[in-house]
Amino acid sequence: MKKIFLVFLLLSQTIFAQHKKKVVKEIxxxxxxxxxxxxxDQLLNGTLKGSKWYFDLKSYEEKxxxxxxxxxxxxxxxxxxxxxxxxxINQKNCKSLIKGTYQIMKMNDGSTTVQKGHQPFKxxxxxxxxxxxxxxxxxxxxxxxxxxxGEVMDIKEGESEPAITLPGF
Numbered sequence: 001m002k003k004i005f006l007v008f009l010l011l012s013q014t015i016f017a018q019h020k021k022k023v024v025k026e027i028x029x030x031x032x033x034x035x036x037x038x039x040x041d042q043l044l045n046g047t048l049k050g051s052k053w054y055f056d057l058k059s060y061e062e063k064x065x066x067x068x069x070x071x072x073x074x075x076x077x078x079x080x081x082x083x084x085x086x087x088x089i090n091q092k093n094c095k096s097l098i099k100g101t102y103q104i105m106k107m108n109d110g111s112t113t114v115q116k117g118h119q120p121f122k123x124x125x126x127x128x129x130x131x132x133x134x135x136x137x138x139x140x141x142x143x144x145x146x147x148x149x150g151e152v153m154d155i156k157e158g159e160s161e162p163a164i165t166l167p168g169f
Contacts, residue, residue, distance in 0.1 A: 044104040045103065049082045050080075052076055054070050055076075057074075064154070064157070065154075091130075098123060098125050099123070099124055101122045101124065
């Protein structure tokens with residue numbers, strides 16, 4: 001009886017040894033999820049820091065916004081520091097303030113954003129009805145360009161990343 005029990009014990013040990021679980025090393029999720037940070041030398045943030053850009057919301061078209069240094073225009077985009085912006089809207093029927101953060105990328109010539117689907121402005125201020133279209137525009141993918149002298153800024157609607165689709169769905 002002892003021999004049968006011993007054979008059974010050895011046989012079970014060899015079977016269980018073959019079915020040992022493989023230990024898979026798990027990678028922590030935080031580094032995978034962490035947002036991609038653009039290197040400082042690829043940003044215009046340092047150049048724009050402290051600058052004021054003027055525009056008139058009445059002349060705003062849905063896909064393009066022109067800003068310049070003409071102080072007679074009522075609306076102002078102010079780059080507070082290298083990360084934060086503030087936009088004051090001073091229209092007759094709409095007085096409002098938009099705040100948020102920004103990351104404006106350089107092109108190789110140092111003038112414009114280039115990354116497809118890049119959203120340079122992140123709005124942190126609460127929703128306001130009279131500037132809903134402008135806020136939606138600023139929150140989207142934008143191409144931003146400066147002229148050679150740095151006196152005119154052109155913000156245009158950029159290309160969004162295409163949605164990923166699977167065949168048959």
